Amino acid sequence: MNSRKLVAISTAEIEEYPIARETRLDGHSFIKWQHIRWLSSKTFKLCSWEVQGMARALFDLSQLESPVGTLPDDDAELAHMLRVDTSRMADLRRSEYGPLRNWRPCLSEGERRLMHPVVLAQVQDALERREIHELSKEDKATYQRLKRLREALKSLGLAGEVLEDERLIGRMDEWLKQTCKGNRRMPHYEAAIQHAVAQGWVGRPASVR
Template sequence: MSVYDTAPARDAVLGDFWAYPLRYGDRLQSFDWMPLYVERLLSSRFVASAIYEGRRQDIGTALLLWSASLKQNPAGTLPDDDIELAQLARFGADVDGWREARDGALYGWRAVHIDDAPPGEGPRLAHPLIAEIAEEQFRRKRGRERGREVAAWATMKSRVRSKLREAKHGRIAGNDYAVEQIASWIRDSDLYVTSENVRVAMETVLGTPKVVAMNGEGI
């Protein structure tokens, strides 16, 4: 039996309750592709039933909905609303036409619980395989975002060190903890790494450096 036909097995299921693996707000708006498991699709009961019943068009409609679902909130789900589904399935205003195709095109989709959904958010549908794909795509997205964040943080600390050295604070520039504190203050204050901002950040998080006169008395 193909995964196109089965209920979600690795997610939390209790009776008719299915907790979706992504939360409300987990989106993939910038993603333009999704994997298609060709052998799973061709060997599925969904395809076999559609062909046997003379409803090959349900396969194309299902593919449109699978693709549209990745742009939904959360990714991989669909609204359980015929007017919205008619639009997503490219039926437009022909809601009656959509309703005739609904059962076949939504083969394998079922009601799902979405964590953090706002009050008043309508019921949503999900498919076990599409959920698996969406979760993997979202994991890749988060990995790329974390990679960019790490690179940006390293660049910011490097700029802070350069500004400290320019201001003759070489000892502080060589102190990893001090540099991170200064960079964190600048980042949290949503400021650019300028000489003045580094000076203010240094004085704020480390205190004003004590200047000692030649006679040993603090000034």
């Protein structure tokens, strides 16, 4: 087994992990597995099947850690995660082609952890895609909310050209968001029209007195 010399690193030389400890990946978050990159890596080409399995297990287990994407820098904890004894874990950590290949020390709120650049990139990608997905859901919610607003205003007598006024609809929606915290009902829409009339945004429709 190839071994490598472990070199002590001072805390001042260790980089801060960029993801906050409270950031979590929920069960629906998808972490990409880049199989082509994996099959081209030295870990796949030169490590034993046992070590490859351990490496993949650590990749998956790091998603459950805090901060997400890191591992404890502790032989006893790592040994427990890989179901080996601590002496075996120490040997694996010294090996150039062990399951912790390319994992390096980092700091998270003063705690020393282990990070892997590829794992970090994959976690950041998953978090970014989650943010985009959340924004997409917000956009859908906004679309449905404005659709209901237009339908209600139409039933209250506002003309089609008024309903097509994006600025007006936006103003009324914003006013409703500030004044109506629950489900919007017809009295809320009537109040929105009255407010718009009072502000001079629109003329009073015949159905609203």
